[in-house]
Amino acid sequence: MNTAKQQIRWKKVATVVGIGALILMIGTTAYDRWRVSLGWCVRFKPDGSQKVMYGDDCWK
Secondary structure, three states, X not given: OHXXXXXXXXXXXXXXXXHHHHHHHHXXXXXXXXXXXXXXXXXXXXOOOEEEXXXXXXXX
């Protein structure tokens, strides 16, 4: 009986963690799209440098 409760508990924990990770990924994507829609973004170059761009430069 104790192992049955333990299995159910781990399933609930895994479900909550999975849903939380999904919400986090969706929220991060939505924030990024919103930020770009405001007209600014950051581009990263292979050498590790970054450049902040504004307006139409974000879509190029």
